[in-house]
Amino acid sequence: MTKNRTVPTWVHFPLQSNTSRLIHVNATAKGGGVAELLSHLVESQASAGLSVGWGVISGSSEFFDLTKRIHHLLHGSGDAGLLQDDDLASLYRTTLRPQAEWFADHLAAGDVVVLHDPQTLGLAPGLSSRGMRVVWHCHIGSKPDETTPHSAVWQFFEPYLKYVDTVLTSRAEFAPTQVPESRRHVVLPAIAPESPKNRDLSDSEVDSRLSGIGLLGHEYAESEAAVEQDGPIPESAPMVLQVSRWDPLKGMAEVLRSLERLPPEAHLVLAGPEPREITDDPEGLAVLSQVRRVREAMPDALRVRAHLVTMSMADPERNALLVNALQRRADVVTQKSLQEGFGLTVTEAMLKERAVVASDVGGIRAQIRHGRTGLLVPAEDDAAFADAVAGLLRKPARRRELGLAAAAGARANFLMPRLVHDYRRLVHPTLN
Protein backbone atom coordinates (compact mmCIF):
# COMPACT_ATOMS: atom_id res chain seq x y z
CA MET A 1 0.00 0.00 0.00
CA THR A 2 1.49 3.33 -1.00
CA LYS A 3 1.40 6.20 1.43
CA ASN A 4 -1.70 8.36 1.19
CA ARG A 5 -0.36 11.89 0.69
CA THR A 6 -3.28 14.17 1.18
CA VAL A 7 -1.87 17.63 0.60
CA PRO A 8 -3.01 19.47 -2.50
CA THR A 9 -0.70 21.76 -4.45
CA TRP A 10 -1.28 25.07 -6.19
CA VAL A 11 -0.55 25.24 -9.89
CA HIS A 12 -1.69 28.84 -9.88
CA PHE A 13 -2.13 30.61 -6.57
CA PRO A 14 -5.10 33.01 -6.61
CA LEU A 15 -4.22 36.67 -6.36
CA GLN A 16 -5.16 37.87 -2.94
CA SER A 17 -7.75 40.57 -3.30
CA ASN A 18 -10.78 42.02 -1.61
CA THR A 19 -13.08 40.41 -4.11
CA SER A 20 -14.17 36.81 -4.05
CA ARG A 21 -12.12 34.33 -6.01
CA LEU A 22 -12.71 31.60 -8.54
CA ILE A 23 -10.77 28.44 -7.80
CA HIS A 24 -10.46 25.42 -10.08
CA VAL A 25 -9.51 22.07 -8.57
CA ASN A 26 -8.66 18.94 -10.54
CA ALA A 27 -6.54 15.81 -10.26
CA THR A 28 -3.47 16.56 -12.36
CA ALA A 29 -1.47 19.53 -13.62
CA LYS A 30 -0.36 17.75 -16.78
CA GLY A 31 -1.58 15.07 -19.10
CA GLY A 32 -5.10 14.85 -20.49
CA GLY A 33 -7.70 17.29 -21.63
CA VAL A 34 -8.73 18.82 -18.31
CA ALA A 35 -5.18 19.91 -17.45
CA GLU A 36 -4.81 21.26 -21.00
CA LEU A 37 -8.08 23.13 -20.75
CA LEU A 38 -7.41 24.52 -17.29
CA SER A 39 -3.96 25.82 -18.14
CA HIS A 40 -5.52 28.10 -20.78
CA LEU A 41 -8.81 28.83 -19.04
CA VAL A 42 -7.04 30.00 -15.88
CA GLU A 43 -4.68 32.19 -17.89
CA SER A 44 -7.57 33.73 -19.86
CA GLN A 45 -9.64 34.33 -16.73
CA ALA A 46 -6.68 35.92 -14.97
CA SER A 47 -6.05 38.24 -17.90
CA ALA A 48 -9.74 39.14 -17.88
CA GLY A 49 -9.11 40.51 -14.36
CA LEU A 50 -10.55 37.69 -12.29
CA SER A 51 -8.86 36.54 -9.12
CA VAL A 52 -8.48 32.93 -10.20
CA GLY A 53 -6.58 29.96 -8.80
CA TRP A 54 -5.90 26.36 -9.74
CA GLY A 55 -5.19 23.62 -7.21
CA VAL A 56 -4.49 19.94 -7.72
CA ILE A 57 -5.46 17.21 -5.25
CA SER A 58 -3.18 14.34 -4.42
CA GLY A 59 -3.95 10.74 -3.62
CA SER A 60 -2.56 7.25 -3.33
CA SER A 61 -2.38 4.87 -6.27
CA GLU A 62 -5.37 3.05 -4.73
CA PHE A 63 -7.37 6.28 -4.80
CA PHE A 64 -6.58 6.93 -8.47
CA ASP A 65 -7.31 3.29 -9.23
CA LEU A 66 -10.76 3.75 -7.75
CA THR A 67 -11.41 7.04 -9.56
CA LYS A 68 -10.29 5.54 -12.88
CA ARG A 69 -12.78 2.72 -12.34
CA ILE A 70 -15.50 5.29 -11.63
CA HIS A 71 -14.43 7.05 -14.84
CA HIS A 72 -15.05 3.82 -16.75
CA LEU A 73 -18.40 3.28 -15.03
CA LEU A 74 -19.52 6.72 -16.21
CA HIS A 75 -18.50 5.59 -19.69
CA GLY A 76 -20.73 2.56 -19.35
CA SER A 77 -18.21 -0.18 -18.58
CA GLY A 78 -17.02 -2.05 -15.51
CA ASP A 79 -18.58 -3.60 -12.45
CA ALA A 80 -20.72 -1.14 -10.51
CA GLY A 81 -20.62 -3.59 -7.58
CA LEU A 82 -17.31 -2.08 -6.51
CA LEU A 83 -19.20 0.98 -5.33
CA GLN A 84 -20.89 -1.13 -2.64
CA ASP A 85 -17.48 -1.71 -1.03
CA ASP A 86 -17.43 0.34 2.21
CA ASP A 87 -13.62 0.37 2.24
CA LEU A 88 -13.55 2.07 -1.17
CA ALA A 89 -16.22 4.57 -0.14
CA SER A 90 -14.10 5.31 2.91
CA LEU A 91 -10.91 5.61 0.82
CA TYR A 92 -12.63 8.19 -1.38
CA ARG A 93 -14.01 10.14 1.59
CA THR A 94 -10.89 10.09 3.71
CA THR A 95 -8.59 11.06 0.82
CA LEU A 96 -10.63 14.14 0.06
CA ARG A 97 -11.93 15.33 3.43
CA PRO A 98 -8.59 16.71 4.71
CA GLN A 99 -7.90 18.25 1.32
CA ALA A 100 -11.23 20.10 1.49
CA GLU A 101 -10.06 21.47 4.86
CA TRP A 102 -6.78 22.52 3.29
CA PHE A 103 -8.52 24.43 0.51
CA ALA A 104 -11.04 25.94 2.91
CA ASP A 105 -8.18 27.19 5.12
CA HIS A 106 -6.64 28.93 2.09
CA LEU A 107 -9.94 30.38 0.87
CA ALA A 108 -12.87 32.33 2.25
CA ALA A 109 -16.65 32.23 2.33
CA GLY A 110 -18.02 33.63 -0.91
CA ASP A 111 -15.30 32.15 -3.09
CA VAL A 112 -16.48 29.97 -5.96
CA VAL A 113 -14.76 26.58 -6.23
CA VAL A 114 -15.09 24.55 -9.43
CA LEU A 115 -14.40 20.86 -8.89
CA HIS A 116 -13.41 19.12 -12.11
CA ASP A 117 -14.40 15.50 -12.76
CA PRO A 118 -15.24 12.71 -10.26
CA GLN A 119 -11.82 12.70 -8.57
CA THR A 120 -12.54 15.99 -6.80
CA LEU A 121 -16.30 15.86 -6.19
CA GLY A 122 -15.73 14.58 -2.64
CA LEU A 123 -14.37 18.01 -1.66
CA ALA A 124 -17.87 19.49 -1.94
CA PRO A 125 -19.18 19.02 1.64
CA GLY A 126 -16.05 20.44 3.30
CA LEU A 127 -16.05 23.51 1.07
CA SER A 128 -19.77 24.14 1.16
CA SER A 129 -19.85 23.94 4.96
CA ARG A 130 -17.27 26.75 5.06
CA GLY A 131 -19.41 29.05 2.90
CA MET A 132 -17.94 28.45 -0.55
CA ARG A 133 -20.12 28.00 -3.59
CA VAL A 134 -19.35 24.66 -5.21
CA VAL A 135 -19.64 23.96 -8.94
CA TRP A 136 -18.99 20.51 -10.39
CA HIS A 137 -17.68 20.51 -13.96
CA CYS A 138 -17.72 16.92 -15.17
CA HIS A 139 -15.90 16.48 -18.48
CA ILE A 140 -16.73 12.82 -19.00
CA GLY A 141 -19.84 10.78 -19.58
CA SER A 142 -21.87 8.59 -21.87
CA LYS A 143 -25.50 8.21 -22.72
CA PRO A 144 -27.13 6.35 -19.81
CA ASP A 145 -29.36 3.40 -20.67
CA GLU A 146 -30.61 0.34 -18.80
CA THR A 147 -27.31 -1.48 -19.19
CA THR A 148 -25.04 1.28 -17.96
CA PRO A 149 -24.18 1.77 -14.31
CA HIS A 150 -24.72 5.54 -14.06
CA SER A 151 -27.36 5.32 -11.37
CA ALA A 152 -24.96 3.34 -9.15
CA VAL A 153 -22.35 6.07 -9.59
CA TRP A 154 -24.82 8.83 -8.81
CA GLN A 155 -25.90 6.92 -5.73
CA PHE A 156 -22.25 6.66 -4.64
CA PHE A 157 -21.88 10.42 -5.13
CA GLU A 158 -25.21 11.32 -3.48
CA PRO A 159 -23.54 12.52 -0.22
CA TYR A 160 -21.41 14.94 -2.25
CA LEU A 161 -23.80 16.05 -4.99
CA LYS A 162 -26.18 17.55 -2.47
CA TYR A 163 -23.55 20.18 -1.68
CA VAL A 164 -23.08 21.13 -5.32
CA ASP A 165 -24.76 24.30 -6.45
CA THR A 166 -24.27 23.98 -10.23
CA VAL A 167 -23.30 21.09 -12.52
CA LEU A 168 -21.63 21.59 -15.91
CA THR A 169 -21.31 18.80 -18.49
CA SER A 170 -20.56 18.68 -22.20
CA ARG A 171 -23.86 16.93 -22.94
CA ALA A 172 -27.13 17.21 -21.03
CA GLU A 173 -27.44 13.43 -20.59
CA PHE A 174 -24.07 13.24 -18.78
CA ALA A 175 -25.42 15.11 -15.75
CA PRO A 176 -26.70 13.46 -12.53
CA THR A 177 -30.47 13.57 -12.56
CA GLN A 178 -30.83 14.15 -8.83
CA VAL A 179 -29.47 17.66 -9.28
CA PRO A 180 -32.47 19.84 -10.26
CA GLU A 181 -32.52 20.61 -13.98
CA SER A 182 -32.36 24.34 -13.40
CA ARG A 183 -28.89 23.86 -11.88
CA ARG A 184 -27.49 21.71 -14.69
CA HIS A 185 -25.90 23.37 -17.71
CA VAL A 186 -24.16 22.24 -20.87
CA VAL A 187 -20.77 23.87 -21.43
CA LEU A 188 -18.56 22.78 -24.29
CA PRO A 189 -14.81 22.86 -23.82
CA ALA A 190 -12.52 25.09 -25.86
CA ILE A 191 -8.93 25.44 -27.02
CA ALA A 192 -6.46 28.33 -27.12
CA PRO A 193 -5.57 29.19 -30.74
CA GLU A 194 -2.38 31.12 -29.91
CA SER A 195 -0.97 28.51 -27.53
CA PRO A 196 2.07 26.37 -28.44
CA LYS A 197 -0.33 23.49 -29.10
CA ASN A 198 -2.29 25.37 -31.72
CA ARG A 199 -0.38 28.37 -33.05
CA ASP A 200 0.70 28.43 -36.68
CA LEU A 201 3.91 26.55 -37.45
CA SER A 202 5.87 26.90 -40.66
CA ASP A 203 6.46 23.75 -42.73
CA SER A 204 10.14 23.90 -41.84
CA GLU A 205 9.36 24.07 -38.10
CA VAL A 206 7.03 21.08 -38.45
CA ASP A 207 9.79 19.19 -40.26
CA SER A 208 12.47 20.08 -37.78
CA ARG A 209 10.34 19.12 -34.75
CA LEU A 210 9.44 15.76 -36.26
CA SER A 211 12.98 15.13 -37.47
CA GLY A 212 14.18 16.05 -34.00
CA ILE A 213 12.43 13.03 -32.51
CA GLY A 214 13.54 10.79 -35.39
CA LEU A 215 10.12 10.38 -36.99
CA LEU A 216 11.38 11.74 -40.31
CA GLY A 217 14.99 10.60 -39.78
CA HIS A 218 17.90 12.42 -38.02
CA GLU A 219 17.04 11.94 -34.35
CA TYR A 220 18.85 14.38 -32.06
CA ALA A 221 20.09 13.58 -28.59
CA GLU A 222 17.88 14.56 -25.66
CA SER A 223 14.74 14.29 -27.69
CA GLU A 224 11.48 14.87 -25.80
CA ALA A 225 9.91 11.72 -27.22
CA ALA A 226 10.72 8.08 -27.79
CA VAL A 227 9.78 6.71 -31.19
CA GLU A 228 9.34 3.00 -31.82
CA GLN A 229 9.65 2.40 -35.52
CA ASP A 230 11.48 0.27 -38.07
CA GLY A 231 12.42 3.31 -40.12
CA PRO A 232 11.42 6.95 -40.65
CA ILE A 233 8.34 8.14 -42.54
CA PRO A 234 9.26 8.92 -46.16
CA GLU A 235 8.79 12.59 -47.06
CA SER A 236 6.02 11.94 -49.58
CA ALA A 237 4.11 9.34 -47.58
CA PRO A 238 0.60 10.18 -46.39
CA MET A 239 0.31 10.12 -42.62
CA VAL A 240 -2.58 9.15 -40.36
CA LEU A 241 -2.36 10.29 -36.72
CA GLN A 242 -4.08 9.68 -33.42
CA VAL A 243 -2.91 11.55 -30.32
CA SER A 244 -4.38 10.16 -27.10
CA ARG A 245 -3.62 9.04 -23.61
CA TRP A 246 -2.97 5.28 -23.48
CA ASP A 247 -6.47 4.51 -22.26
CA PRO A 248 -8.59 1.51 -23.30
CA LEU A 249 -11.42 3.86 -24.28
CA LYS A 250 -9.29 5.70 -26.86
CA GLY A 251 -9.09 2.74 -29.26
CA MET A 252 -5.34 3.04 -29.99
CA ALA A 253 -4.90 -0.70 -30.64
CA GLU A 254 -7.93 -0.72 -32.96
CA VAL A 255 -6.50 2.17 -34.97
CA LEU A 256 -3.25 0.24 -35.31
CA ARG A 257 -5.12 -2.84 -36.52
CA SER A 258 -6.83 -0.71 -39.19
CA LEU A 259 -3.47 -0.08 -40.88
CA GLU A 260 -3.76 -3.23 -42.99
CA ARG A 261 -6.87 -1.80 -44.64
CA LEU A 262 -5.24 1.52 -45.53
CA PRO A 263 -3.50 2.28 -48.84
CA PRO A 264 -0.02 0.66 -48.87
CA GLU A 265 1.84 3.98 -48.99
CA ALA A 266 0.14 5.33 -45.82
CA HIS A 267 1.99 5.55 -42.50
CA LEU A 268 0.29 5.60 -39.12
CA VAL A 269 1.50 7.46 -36.03
CA LEU A 270 0.05 6.75 -32.60
CA ALA A 271 1.26 9.34 -30.10
CA GLY A 272 0.61 9.55 -26.38
CA PRO A 273 2.22 10.64 -23.15
CA GLU A 274 4.97 8.75 -21.34
CA PRO A 275 2.60 6.82 -19.02
CA ARG A 276 4.90 6.88 -16.00
CA GLU A 277 4.52 10.67 -15.88
CA ILE A 278 0.72 10.61 -15.60
CA THR A 279 -0.14 10.05 -11.94
CA ASP A 280 -3.92 9.97 -12.17
CA ASP A 281 -4.12 7.38 -14.99
CA PRO A 282 -2.98 3.98 -13.73
CA GLU A 283 -3.79 2.10 -16.96
CA GLY A 284 -1.31 3.83 -19.27
CA LEU A 285 1.52 1.30 -19.13
CA ALA A 286 -0.73 -1.70 -19.69
CA VAL A 287 -2.45 -0.12 -22.70
CA LEU A 288 0.85 1.00 -24.22
CA SER A 289 2.22 -2.53 -23.77
CA GLN A 290 -0.81 -3.95 -25.52
CA VAL A 291 -0.34 -1.54 -28.45
CA ARG A 292 3.35 -2.50 -28.60
CA ARG A 293 2.42 -6.18 -28.78
CA VAL A 294 0.01 -5.52 -31.66
CA ARG A 295 2.78 -3.68 -33.52
CA GLU A 296 5.40 -6.34 -32.81
CA ALA A 297 3.09 -9.06 -34.16
CA MET A 298 2.65 -7.28 -37.50
CA PRO A 299 4.28 -8.61 -40.66
CA ASP A 300 7.41 -6.60 -41.56
CA ALA A 301 5.79 -4.80 -44.49
CA LEU A 302 3.05 -3.47 -42.25
CA ARG A 303 5.15 -2.78 -39.14
CA VAL A 304 7.46 -0.49 -41.10
CA ARG A 305 4.46 1.81 -41.59
CA ALA A 306 3.49 1.86 -37.88
CA HIS A 307 5.16 4.40 -35.56
CA LEU A 308 4.60 4.68 -31.81
CA VAL A 309 5.55 7.95 -30.14
CA THR A 310 5.66 8.37 -26.36
CA MET A 311 6.13 11.98 -25.36
CA SER A 312 7.53 13.38 -22.16
CA MET A 313 5.27 15.90 -20.46
CA ALA A 314 8.21 17.27 -18.42
CA ASP A 315 8.47 20.34 -20.64
CA PRO A 316 4.85 21.22 -21.45
CA GLU A 317 5.78 23.74 -24.14
CA ARG A 318 7.98 21.32 -26.08
CA ASN A 319 5.31 18.66 -25.76
CA ALA A 320 2.65 21.04 -27.04
CA LEU A 321 4.79 22.09 -30.01
CA LEU A 322 5.44 18.47 -30.86
CA VAL A 323 1.72 17.62 -30.79
CA ASN A 324 1.10 20.70 -32.93
CA ALA A 325 3.72 19.57 -35.48
CA LEU A 326 2.32 16.02 -35.58
CA GLN A 327 -1.20 17.30 -36.19
CA ARG A 328 -0.01 19.64 -38.96
CA ARG A 329 1.98 16.87 -40.71
CA ALA A 330 -1.02 14.50 -40.65
CA ASP A 331 -3.21 14.01 -43.70
CA VAL A 332 -5.98 12.41 -41.65
CA VAL A 333 -6.41 12.66 -37.87
CA THR A 334 -8.47 10.02 -36.10
CA GLN A 335 -10.17 9.77 -32.73
CA LYS A 336 -11.47 6.23 -32.50
CA SER A 337 -12.79 6.53 -28.95
CA LEU A 338 -15.30 4.07 -27.57
CA GLN A 339 -16.67 6.89 -25.41
CA GLU A 340 -15.62 10.51 -25.20
CA GLY A 341 -16.91 13.33 -23.00
CA PHE A 342 -15.33 15.79 -25.42
CA GLY A 343 -12.16 15.22 -27.42
CA LEU A 344 -9.88 18.26 -27.34
CA THR A 345 -7.64 16.46 -29.86
CA VAL A 346 -10.52 16.54 -32.35
CA THR A 347 -10.91 20.30 -32.10
CA GLU A 348 -7.12 20.84 -32.16
CA ALA A 349 -6.89 18.94 -35.45
CA MET A 350 -9.93 20.70 -36.91
CA LEU A 351 -8.50 24.13 -36.15
CA LYS A 352 -5.43 23.07 -38.16
CA GLU A 353 -7.63 22.28 -41.18
CA ARG A 354 -7.18 18.54 -40.84
CA ALA A 355 -9.70 16.01 -42.10
CA VAL A 356 -10.85 14.14 -38.99
CA VAL A 357 -12.41 10.68 -38.73
CA ALA A 358 -13.87 10.12 -35.27
CA SER A 359 -16.30 7.88 -33.43
CA ASP A 360 -19.91 8.93 -33.36
CA VAL A 361 -20.05 9.12 -29.56
CA GLY A 362 -20.51 11.55 -26.68
CA GLY A 363 -19.22 15.07 -27.02
CA ILE A 364 -17.64 14.35 -30.42
CA ARG A 365 -21.16 14.58 -31.87
CA ALA A 366 -21.22 18.24 -30.91
CA GLN A 367 -17.76 18.81 -32.38
CA ILE A 368 -18.13 17.32 -35.87
CA ARG A 369 -20.99 17.73 -38.32
CA HIS A 370 -20.79 14.48 -40.21
CA GLY A 371 -19.91 14.98 -43.85
CA ARG A 372 -19.46 18.75 -43.38
CA THR A 373 -16.66 19.29 -40.89
CA GLY A 374 -15.33 15.73 -40.58
CA LEU A 375 -16.53 12.14 -40.67
CA LEU A 376 -18.26 10.26 -37.85
CA VAL A 377 -18.28 6.47 -37.80
CA PRO A 378 -19.96 4.04 -35.37
CA ALA A 379 -17.55 3.45 -32.49
CA GLU A 380 -17.56 -0.35 -32.73
CA ASP A 381 -17.40 -0.59 -36.53
CA ASP A 382 -13.71 -1.10 -37.30
CA ALA A 383 -14.32 -1.74 -41.00
CA ALA A 384 -16.31 1.48 -41.44
CA PHE A 385 -13.54 3.36 -39.64
CA ALA A 386 -10.79 1.96 -41.88
CA ASP A 387 -12.89 2.57 -45.01
CA ALA A 388 -13.50 6.19 -44.01
CA VAL A 389 -9.78 6.83 -43.40
CA ALA A 390 -8.75 5.01 -46.59
CA GLY A 391 -11.36 6.92 -48.61
CA LEU A 392 -10.02 10.27 -47.41
CA LEU A 393 -6.42 9.25 -48.07
CA ARG A 394 -7.40 8.68 -51.69
CA LYS A 395 -9.25 12.02 -52.05
CA PRO A 396 -7.10 15.08 -51.34
CA ALA A 397 -9.77 17.52 -52.54
CA ARG A 398 -12.32 16.05 -50.12
CA ARG A 399 -9.78 16.27 -47.30
CA ARG A 400 -9.17 19.90 -48.10
CA GLU A 401 -12.89 20.66 -48.22
CA LEU A 402 -13.54 18.97 -44.85
CA GLY A 403 -10.45 20.57 -43.32
CA LEU A 404 -11.44 24.11 -44.29
CA ALA A 405 -14.98 23.65 -42.97
CA ALA A 406 -13.57 22.04 -39.81
CA ALA A 407 -11.35 25.04 -39.09
CA ALA A 408 -14.24 27.46 -39.63
CA GLY A 409 -16.41 25.41 -37.24
CA ALA A 410 -13.69 25.19 -34.60
CA ARG A 411 -13.04 28.94 -34.77
CA ALA A 412 -16.75 29.75 -34.52
CA ASN A 413 -17.59 27.48 -31.60
CA PHE A 414 -14.64 26.11 -29.68
CA LEU A 415 -12.18 28.87 -28.81
CA MET A 416 -11.29 29.98 -25.29
CA PRO A 417 -13.12 33.37 -25.25
CA ARG A 418 -16.42 31.48 -25.60
CA LEU A 419 -15.62 29.31 -22.59
CA VAL A 420 -14.57 32.33 -20.53
CA HIS A 421 -17.91 33.89 -21.43
CA ASP A 422 -19.83 30.71 -20.50
CA TYR A 423 -18.10 30.66 -17.14
CA ARG A 424 -18.93 34.30 -16.51
CA ARG A 425 -22.58 33.62 -17.33
CA LEU A 426 -23.05 30.32 -15.48
CA VAL A 427 -20.33 30.01 -12.84
CA HIS A 428 -19.41 33.44 -11.52
CA PRO A 429 -21.93 36.05 -12.68
CA THR A 430 -21.26 38.11 -9.59
CA LEU A 431 -17.46 38.00 -9.51
CA ASN A 432 -16.01 41.12 -11.23
Ligand code: UDP
Ligand atom coordinates in the same frame (compact mmCIF):
# COMPACT_ATOMS: atom_id res chain seq x y z
N1 UDP B 1 -2.03 15.36 -25.25
C1 UDP B 1 -0.71 15.75 -25.20
N2 UDP B 1 0.25 14.80 -25.28
C2 UDP B 1 -0.06 13.49 -25.41
C3 UDP B 1 -1.42 13.09 -25.46
C4 UDP B 1 -2.39 14.06 -25.38
O1 UDP B 1 -0.39 16.93 -25.09
O2 UDP B 1 0.84 12.66 -25.47
C5 UDP B 1 -3.06 16.40 -25.15
C6 UDP B 1 -3.93 16.56 -26.37
O3 UDP B 1 -3.28 17.36 -27.35
C7 UDP B 1 -5.16 17.21 -25.77
C8 UDP B 1 -5.25 16.54 -24.41
O4 UDP B 1 -3.94 16.08 -24.10
O5 UDP B 1 -4.95 18.59 -25.59
C9 UDP B 1 -6.21 15.36 -24.42
O6 UDP B 1 -7.50 15.82 -24.32
P1 UDP B 1 -8.76 15.01 -24.82
O7 UDP B 1 -9.96 15.80 -24.46
O8 UDP B 1 -8.61 14.69 -26.27
O9 UDP B 1 -8.69 13.61 -24.04
P2 UDP B 1 -8.56 13.23 -22.48
O10 UDP B 1 -7.12 12.86 -22.29
O11 UDP B 1 -8.97 14.41 -21.67
O12 UDP B 1 -9.44 12.05 -22.32
